[in-house]
Amino acid sequence: MKCFFIVLLLFKGLSASGKVFHVGAQHPYKTIKSALAVTNEGDTVYIHKGLYKEGNIIVQKAITIIGIDRPILDGDKKYEVLSIKSSYVTIKGLRVQHSGYASLDDPGGIKVYEATKVTIIDNELFDNFFGIYIQFSTNCLIKNNSIIAFGKEEQTIGNGVHCWKSDSLQIIGNNINGCRDGVYFEFVNNSVIWRNIVTDNIRYGLHFMNSNNDSYFTNIFSRNGAGVAVMFSKKITMMNNTFNENWGDAAYGLLFKEISDCHLSGNHFNKNTAAIFMDGSNRTIVENNVFSNNGWGLKIQANCMDNIIQKNNFIKNTFDVSTNGTLLLNIFSQNYWDKYSGYDLNKDKIGDVPYRPLSLYSVIVESNPTAMILFRSFFVSLLDQSEKKIPSLTPENFIDNKPLMSALRL
């Protein structure tokens, strides 16, 4: 008897597809809800082209829903469109639009409640409050979706992909545009974010809160309020990402706040107001990154300790680094600074004269922001030149003892 059940389960597992239901104007089921009502675990529902305004659609069984010719599920700006309350659900090929807005229960285009192994793939999420919302879930895959919203201010728009108290998520290859945060992680551990293009979001492209052991690779963050904000988190790995044109008052490429033991490597920062703003960041390694054409390369607050900044290229930034403190407890080593004018007599490709990347003017501006009105004045350049020759006001230990003579190939 036991054997029979096992065989039955195996059979069911292998065949997986189970029954097939078609929804559409010319098909047996006219509404999605009517089809969902008769499905069982393992069934597949095909939704054909059309506009479906069915209020809140709840998926409570482990089924696969596939859109054919991109059917549109519309929440009429009142309802959460698709609620997934079962594990092993796959959603594919839908266009989900106009979810309810700004109510207390955070309506989303697609919301996953306490589930595991949910796959959301190849969907368009258009003008929803939250795009994809995942809570208390594990091992979910969010892949190749396009999430577009039209947020004007932070209060009236949700996040593109919002993940809360979850684990082992994979967010891959999505396009996210115009949301509050492109991707939001709070209490999300052991997850990976890969190859997403996150642009023009109001607040952050990617936002970590109290999330540990996550990584993000090869993403592009352009023109967001700030590219990525990593806050109150540990052991985040950040590699090969591009941070572009996060430009504006108080805009950053990457913002660190109260983080530790992170690793930042191989990223490109171009045309950001400040490429990296480090506040209370400890034991983080910043290496092999390129900082180019930024207002500030690195802003390191005095409460940062034991960070290692090595083998980066600093090219054409207005200020390479700045700090608000007098003591520096971080290590700079073997970076390439385009403003370095030393020489290399022994030809080991390391400059013989240490380099002080902190300009006097950046120190002045840090303590008295109004001094910015002297930006690019002759007076300031004279001031910086004289400080370079005879350092007196900038922190003594803010120094790269092994500045590179030529840029690294990064």
Added chain:
Amino acid sequence: MGRIFKYVMLDILKNKFVIAYMVMMSLVAWSAFTLEDNSAKGMLTLLNLILLTVPLVSVLFSAIYIYNSSEFIELLVSHPIKRSKIWLSLYWGLCGSLVTAFIIGAGIPLLLFAEFTISLLMLVVGILITVIFVSLALLSTIIYRDKAKGIGLTILIWIYFALLFDGLLLFLMFQFADYPIEKPMVLMTALSPLDLSRILLLLQLDSTAIMGYTGAIFRNFFGNTVGMSISFTLLILWSTIPFLVSLKKFKKKDL
């Protein structure tokens, strides 16, 4: 009057120093735009040119020219022509020729390589700075009859606006660091034509974001049409008031 202006202008345009000035600016501007891979860097080079070289050359050359022309001015006064016309002709002659040199030297590469609106603004600001410093030079030559003293004064004027005034601003900023001084500081910049021009141009060069809160105040003040008109009015005042004072004194001056 037209003829004096014409011949003074032709005379200055043939001056070796002015030709050197034109060639130098041309070289700097062309190399800034062609050697740098993006035009933004070239714009910054030109900004420095406009804020340092143009005022220095304008003020110094004009003063020297006026001192060297003292006998010529006497000769003109002996003819039946109003003194104000003579002084105006010299002013326009100096402005016309130095502005021409500026446009040929810096204007052409600017218009060729940079975005049209920004380069036009830069050109206008450069012209205004030229005129302002010619006007200040004329005032200096009226204040001091002695050539050495007068030229000393023009150099002092240049150092003051290019350097000392900014030092003074920085000093005040630190003295009053505990107060909300951003707005008073914005007003203070109106007291220096070079600061005013620099900020006007920086606002267009998209650097305001890194200027933070101060930049935002500037943009609110200077960024709109009203602010722009106010700042251009100020620059025009800077270019006319010293000249008008010098004109008033020239009418009564013993040559």
Added chain:
Amino acid sequence: MITVENIKKKFGKLVVLNGIDLTLKKGECIALIGPNGCGKTTLMKIILGMVMADSGSILVNNESITKSELYKQHIGYMPQIGRYPQNMTIGQIIDMVKGIRNEKKPLDEELYKAYELDKLLDKKMSTLSGGTMQKVSAVLSFLFNPSILILDEPTAGLDPIAAEILKQKIIKEKGNGKLIIITSHLLSELDDMVSEIIFMQEGNIIFHRAVTALKESTQTAKISSAILQILKNK
């Protein structure tokens, strides 16, 4: 033609002219002489409107010179040192002055032709010798046929031939009934031309006499010796 009444001028504390009164009539050729710093240049400059008098009045053809600058169309002035903008040509200078004067009257081109300036019209001022520059100044002062000529050291720097041409011109214009005022240190040159002498010292006019009367009273044949004698007797 020119009436000077009680003209006073101070430069700072230094009194340069201490109440000068003069009446100058047409047909006279007057030499204004005196030691350096006697105030003769200042007086001339006041008449030309280059220096403003502190008090007193000057009438040219019965018109006060402070009212309008138009009286200057009756005056031709030749400066002691003519310096012109370096890169202007002689032709441009002459053209410019013609433009300023803008007179309909026929021009007096006698000196212009005598000095053969038409061959030098394209020369830049910076390339000219001092003498040529003086020729330009002389030509300009006579060109518009003015009824008053004020000549500051007219022959200084001119070569003897050019100086002689100028002297003949001055004598000729005197004969045409013009008022000519000359300052000069070269007293010997003045003999043939001058009809009256004004001697100034420390801002005062020491004497103002006709040359014939001067020579008679001192029993001398030359102006220079006559003046020396007067100064000795003082």
